[in-house]
Amino acid sequence: MRALLILTLLLLVPNVALAGDKAWGYMAAALSVGLSTVAAGIAVGLVGSAAMGTLGEKPEMSGRALIFLGLAEGIAIYGLIVAILILGKL
Template identity: 75%
Template sequence: MQWKKYWMWLISLFYVLVPTLSLAQETVTAAPLSPEAIKWGFIAAAIAVGASSLGAGIAVALVGSSAMGALSEKPELAGRALIFLGLAEGIAIYGLIVAIMILGKI
């Protein structure tokens, strides 16, 4: 008998969500962007990728040299050093994702 209560909740949730989902599928046309806005969008995407790649390069250089120094003294730290290098490289990926989001809005 307990399942009937959950079944009614599921049916009521269905009747609530179906109209909102059909509204979300309607296409909304946005106003066309001016060429000036498009130009600034491309510049913003380029700055996002460039700055994040520059920052990632500096981070990898610092972390990599420190990791090599640590590995020369304690070779068992290799796993941790690779994790920190991966985190430093992630900065460039974040910039690329932001640039893709910016270009998606244009």
């Protein structure tokens, strides 16, 4: 699946394959941010849905629900940090 995604991106932007290492660094940074943001969105959706179900039954659990939502959003922040580290090496 990952290989298919990368090949599709390369077909859409044929100059990336010829541009060299710097272009691959930009591609890696973009994939890092993009995929981690998608994963964070899925995680927040699942955790948020479960949290709303729990809060309907036990309203006192709102603090824990917010903590779990924050942990799910952390995935996107980690992807952004990795992208910044990659771009710092270019």
